[in-house]
Amino acid sequence: xxxxxxxxxxxxxxELLDWLRIPSVSxxxxxxxxxxxxxxxxxxxxxxxxVDNVELxxxxxxxxxxxxxxxxxxxxxxxxxxxxDVQPADPYELWDSPxxxxxxxxxxxxxxxxxxxxxxVYMHVKAFELMQRSQGGVPCNVKFMIEGEEEIGSNNxxxxxRANKEKLKADVILISDTGILSNDQPSIEVGLRGLSYHExxxxxxxxxxHSGLYGGAVPNPINILCKMIASLHDENNDITIPGFYDKVAxxxxxxxxxxxxxxxxxxxxxxxxxLKDIYGEKGYTTVERIGIRPTLDVNGIxxxxxxxxxxxxxxxxxxxxxxxxxxxxxxSEEITQLFQSHFERIAxxxxxxxxxxxxxxxxxxxxxxxxxxxAAAKALETTFGKKPIPTRGGGSxxxxxxxxxxxxxxxxxxxxxxxxDAIHSPNEHYGVFNFLKGIETIPxxxxxxxxxxxx
Amino acid sequence: xxxxxxxxxxxxxxELLDWLRIPSVSxxxxxxxxxxxxxxxxxxxxxxxxVDNVELxxxxxxxxxxxxxxxxxxxxxxxxxxxxDVQPADPYELWDSPxxxxxxxxxxxxxxxxxxxxxxVYMHVKAFELMQRSQGGVPCNVKFMIEGEEEIGSNNxxxxxRANKEKLKADVILISDTGILSNDQPSIEVGLRGLSYHExxxxxxxxxxHSGLYGGAVPNPINILCKMIASLHDENNDITIPGFYDKVAxxxxxxxxxxxxxxxxxxxxxxxxxLKDIYGEKGYTTVERIGIRPTLDVNGIxxxxxxxxxxxxxxxxxxxxxxxxxxxxxxSEEITQLFQSHFERIAxxxxxxxxxxxxxxxxxxxxxxxxxxxAAAKALETTFGKKPIPTRGGGSxxxxxxxxxxxxxxxxxxxxxxxxDAIHSPNEHYGVFNFLKGIETIPxxxxxxxxxxxx
Numbered sequence: 001x002x003x004x005x006x007x008x009x010x011x012x013x014x015e016l017l018d019w020l021r022i023p024s025v026s027x028x029x030x031x032x033x034x035x036x037x038x039x040x041x042x043x044x045x046x047x048x049x050x051v052d053n054v055e056l057x058x059x060x061x062x063x064x065x066x067x068x069x070x071x072x073x074x075x076x077x078x079x080x081x082x083x084x085d086v087q088p089a090d091p092y093e094l095w096d097s098p099x100x101x102x103x104x105x106x107x108x109x110x111x112x113x114x115x116x117x118x119x120x121v122y123m124h125v126k127a128f129e130l131m132q133r134s135q136g137g138v139p140c141n142v143k144f145m146i147e148g149e150e151e152i153g154s155n156n157x158x159x160x161x162r163a164n165k166e167k168l169k170a171d172v173i174l175i176s177d178t179g180i181l182s183n184d185q186p187s188i189e190v191g192l193r194g195l196s197y198h199e200x201x202x203x204x205x206x207x208x209x210h211s212g213l214y215g216g217a218v219p220n221p222i223n224i225l226c227k228m229i230a231s232l233h234d235e236n237n238d239i240t241i242p243g244f245y246d247k248v249a250x251x252x253x254x255x256x257x258x259x260x261x262x263x264x265x266x267x268x269x270x271x272x273x274x275l276k277d278i279y280g281e282k283g284y285t286t287v288e289r290i291g292i293r294p295t296l297d298v299n300g301i302x303x304x305x306x307x308x309x310x311x312x313x314x315x316x317x318x319x320x321x322x323x324x325x326x327x328x329x330x331x332s333e334e335i336t337q338l339f340q341s342h343f344e345r346i347a348x349x350x351x352x353x354x355x356x357x358x359x360x361x362x363x364x365x366x367x368x369x370x371x372x373x374x375a376a377a378k379a380l381e382t383t384f385g386k387k388p389i390p391t392r393g394g395g396s397x398x399x400x401x402x403x404x405x406x407x408x409x410x411x412x413x414x415x416x417x418x419x420x421d422a423i424h425s426p427n428e429h430y431g432v433f434n435f436l437k438g439i440e441t442i443p444x445x446x447x448x449x450x451x452x453x454x455x
Numbered sequence: 456x457x458x459x460x461x462x463x464x465x466x467x468x469x470e471l472l473d474w475l476r477i478p479s480v481s482x483x484x485x486x487x488x489x490x491x492x493x494x495x496x497x498x499x500x501x502x503x504x505x506v507d508n509v510e511l512x513x514x515x516x517x518x519x520x521x522x523x524x525x526x527x528x529x530x531x532x533x534x535x536x537x538x539x540d541v542q543p544a545d546p547y548e549l550w551d552s553p554x555x556x557x558x559x560x561x562x563x564x565x566x567x568x569x570x571x572x573x574x575x576v577y578m579h580v581k582a583f584e585l586m587q588r589s590q591g592g593v594p595c596n597v598k599f600m601i602e603g604e605e606e607i608g609s610n611n612x613x614x615x616x617r618a619n620k621e622k623l624k625a626d627v628i629l630i631s632d633t634g635i636l637s638n639d640q641p642s643i644e645v646g647l648r649g650l651s652y653h654e655x656x657x658x659x660x661x662x663x664x665h666s667g668l669y670g671g672a673v674p675n676p677i678n679i680l681c682k683m684i685a686s687l688h689d690e691n692n693d694i695t696i697p698g699f700y701d702k703v704a705x706x707x708x709x710x711x712x713x714x715x716x717x718x719x720x721x722x723x724x725x726x727x728x729x730l731k732d733i734y735g736e737k738g739y740t741t742v743e744r745i746g747i748r749p750t751l752d753v754n755g756i757x758x759x760x761x762x763x764x765x766x767x768x769x770x771x772x773x774x775x776x777x778x779x780x781x782x783x784x785x786x787s788e789e790i791t792q793l794f795q796s797h798f799e800r801i802a803x804x805x806x807x808x809x810x811x812x813x814x815x816x817x818x819x820x821x822x823x824x825x826x827x828x829x830a831a832a833k834a835l836e837t838t839f840g841k842k843p844i845p846t847r848g849g850g851s852x853x854x855x856x857x858x859x860x861x862x863x864x865x866x867x868x869x870x871x872x873x874x875x876d877a878i879h880s881p882n883e884h885y886g887v888f889n890f891l892k893g894i895e896t897i898p899x900x901x902x903x904x905x906x907x908x909x910x
Contacts, residue, residue, distance in 0.1 A: 026764075027762065027763055027764030027765065027766065028762060028763050028764065029763070087766055088760065088762055088764075088766055090760075090762060094662075094663075151765075151766075152764050152765060153765065179668075193667060195667075195767070197765045197767070199765075204730070205728040205729060205730055206728055206729025206730075207728065207729075207877060207880055207881070207882075208549075208877075208879065208880035208881060209728065209879075209880060210850060210878050210879040210880070211750075211752045211754060211778060211780065211879075212648060212650075212780060212848070212850030213634075213745070213848070213850050213874055213878075214728070214745065214874075215648075215745070215750040215752050215780050216735050216736065216744040216745055216748050216749075216750035216780065217724075217733065217734070217735045217741045217744040217745045218728065218730060218733075218734055218735070219730070219732075219734035220752045220753060222684075222752075222753035222754075222755070222756050222775075223684065223685075223688065223751075223752065223753050225681070225756075226680070226681040226682075226684040226685045226753065226756070227681075227684075227685040227688070229677075229678065229681040229682075229685075230678075230681045230682040230684075230685035230686070231685070233678065233682075269672075273660040273661055273662065273664065273669070273673065274660060274661025274662075275659070275660055275661075275673060275674070275805055276804060276805055276806070276807065277674075277803075277804040277805040278672065278673075278805065279672070279673055279674035279803070279805040280671050280672045280673070281671065286672045289671040289672040290668070290669065290670070290671055290672045293671055294671075295666075295670040295671035296678075297666045297670050297675045297677075297678065297769055298675060298677035298678050298681065298758075298759065299666060299677075299759050299760055299765070299766060299767060299768050299769070299770075300677070300758065300759035300760040300761045300766070300768075300770075301677050301680075301681070301756055301757065301758050301759060301761070301773065302756065302757045302758075302761040303753075303755065303756050303757075304753065304754050304755035304756060304776070305543065305545075305754055305755040305776060306755045306756070306757040306774075306776075307482065307483060307543055307545060308482060308483055308484070309481075309482030309483065309543075309607055309813070310482065310606075310607060310608070310652045310754070310776065310778070310813040310814060311482065311542055311543055311606075311754060311755070311776075311879065312650070312652070312754060312778055312879060313754050313755075313879050313880070314752055314754070315754075315755075318756065319761075320677075321759070321760060321761075321765065321766075323666060323765070323767060325666065325667060325670050325671065348732075348734070349731060349732040349734075350730055350731055350732040350733065350734040351731070352731065358764070358765045359765060393667070393668070419668055422662065422663075423665055423668075424663065424664075424665040424666075424766065424767060424768050425662055425663040425664060425665070425768065426662070426663060427662075
């Protein structure tokens with residue numbers, strides 16, 4: 001660790017904790033003011049560090065925090081992307097400490113957004129400070145674009161990017177919103193799954209009914225929703241939507257063998273999340289199920305009486321949130337269409353079904369032979385003392401595909417989280433080790449990237 | 456309508472509205488104080504009318520309001536049963552006016568409990584007043600037993616009855632907690648379905664997971680709960696629990712034809728609740744599906760993210776409330792056992808399933824050739840000008856079977872509600888016509904019953 005980092009790490013952490021205190025939940029309108037406060041907080045930090053032209057770029061939704069340090073047009077430009085919005089924190093009662101009152105316990109920062117993605121964005125802010133104040137300044141041009149709608153689909157980001165291609169001109173995009181295999185084994189994600197997310201609503205009778213007076217003679221929307229959802233997988237856990245697998249890339253035996261070389265133990269996997277048995281699509285390993293296969297999961301379901309005790313009701317409506325993770329070469333538009341028409345088609349005659357697509361994202365595989373990937377790999381090798389492994393992540397950063405389409409740029413996913421960080425869950429946390437290691441590694445990436453670009 | 460009723464009906468209604476203002480929801484502990492207030496309110500009304508020995512009989516749960524008027528040991532005794540507790544009122548936002556701020560609109564009383572069962576209990580209170588003050592007193596002995604736990608299974612009532620057989624000695628039980636076919640066509644329920652009610656909990660991973668990082672490789676408890684629920688019905692809508700139908704009484708062709716003679720139109724049925732199509736067990740009519748066939752309905756389901764927007768989570772747990780309506784000669788104990796063991800058995804290896812039985816009730820068919828049934832039929836014919844039709848109701852009044860077992864007494868179900876009263880639903884209401892018709896009819900029942908008992 002550099003002297004500067006060593007001397008300032010407590011302040012770095014305390015600044016991050018201040019930011020985490022702002023509940024910038026983008027999914028829920030009641031946090032809108034906090035979302036704006038979180039953007040403003042970041043803008044001020046950039047300004048204090050001498051980032052130029054810092055602004056809150058207005059969109060139809062939450063603002064995008066933009067800033068830049070352009071030192072020499074002949075040098076390459078790195079565009080750093082991240083997001084300051086966070087997932088909803090409920091169920092609050094499952095948190096050991098309140099999600100927006102961050103605490104450091106056992107060398108981990110506990111808070112919603114600690115890892116995803118405020119903690120990782122803040123590594124870039126502090127890496128910039130480190131380069132500016134202890135390394136004679138950033139070695140190339142830097143642009144920052146930190147958005148506030150990643151957790152709800154980044155819809156306005158695409159419009160912003162399309163409208164600001166000149167401003168965003170760069171050579172590569174650098175993103176820290178992913179993870180490494182472990183603190184002993186660095187890795188870089190090279191594949192990300194896409195997403196197609198829907199809310200479905202099944203309506204039976206036009207009002208809630210007494211289950212005694214009507215039961216047996218009316219379509220119960222909960223029973224029917226369950227039946228419809230159940231029918232979306234067959235006995236091999238394959239997804240039954242016609243055409244769903246048509247575009248899925250088939251990997252060669254070699255590629256699959258290579259993929260399965262990442263350190264993984266089903267026993268440890270089961271233990272880490274308390275499972276009695278592994279589960280998934282027949283014919284694939286756990287690593288493959290997460291890395292190269294599409295999925296369909298219900299993310300939420302509700303209907304009828306959910307309070308204490310018993311209520312003998314047949315509700316009028318039942319709801320579910322259903323999402324699919326996509327892999328190359330599925331597209332979210334096509335899968336969204338397939339899902340919507342299939343789900344409406346399988347509804348029995350007595351009920352009314354509505355499918356509301358929420359947001360989507362495209363699957364992507366990034367090249368490992370690029371200058372930028374190699375610069376990142378070398379940076380990690382320097383700071384971890386071990387070569388990183390390229391991995392296929394199961395998550396989605398939909399904007400990676402969008403950046404490629406709109407700006408023609410590849411992204412490097414230099415993330416420092418761990419699978420065990422519980423992002424999107426109660427007790428989300430981020431290792432102090434990982435936060436500091438990120439701040440240490442990022443400047444190496446810049447140096448390596450500039451050096452390789454010159455040669 | 457008698458002069459006394461005509462002259463006092465506004466006061467009768469206003470007293471009922473006062474009682475309806477007390478939110479006596481038995482399912483939710485936070486209303487416990489209101490439940491006690493509702494019992495106390497009823498006790499005071501009885502006392503004002505000269506009912507003797509009025510008391511709040513303590514139980515392990517909510518008190519039972521008891522009172523009696525014993526005029527002559529040589530005359531028969533009618534035991535009036537009802538309940539002062541009500542169903543939970545949520546979802547509150549679907550009520551046009553607040554559930555515990557009763558209003559009379561279009562000649563209907565809107566409030567939780569307006570029909571089920573405070574409104575119908577209060578008919579008995581006012582019929583007693585009418586007999587006492589305008590007919591020279593009740594023509595036979597009367598006992599009142601109004602409980603506060605009907606909506607949560609009447610568990611303590613059975614203990615109370617067992618411990619007070621002498622006190623409750625009577626010749627027949629009179630209950631107004633059911634309905635008539637329409638205001639033009641009186642009817643008396645002679646069959647009631649039993650109930651077996653459960654809460655189930657499915658646990659997959661031991662914490663909520665990110666659906667990207669884990670999706671495809673872990674058992675999602677919502678998907679699995681849906682699959683398990685879906686498997687409980689086959690393609691004919693028959694219930695698949697082994698042994699479920701073993702004890703179901705098979706009706707003869709004649710009995711079924713008789714049953715189907717009640718006025719019923721599937722078109723009107725569909726229209727009344729906004730259904731596109733009827734639905735139910737293959738091979739049975741709507742009347743049979745409700746009257747003589749057992750059912751399995753999900754009354755509530757919840758799990759994962761149910762807030763606004765999208766959250767990509769695989770939850771640790773999913774829950775459902777599942778109830779079965781039973782018919783002769785199923786027993787709730789046996790079906791509860793069959794359900795529990797079947798539901799646990801069909802859980803896939805990767806998840807943990809818990810089944811918590813809530814409460815049950817036995818199905819019952821009451822005789823139509825009894826003195827009491829005939830007295831009720833004649834009373835309805837007098838006040839409606841039309842012979843009532845005996846019907847098989849789909850609902851459950853579990854205590855009817857219990858009264859038969861414990862006290863050896865038949866019950867007469869002299870209810871005045873309508874299917875459209877939305878009991879257990881938002882906007883529950885009770886017709887002013889029905890309330891007053893009940894007060895008018897009940898004294899006729901007493902007179903007919905005493906007369907027939909003497910002959």
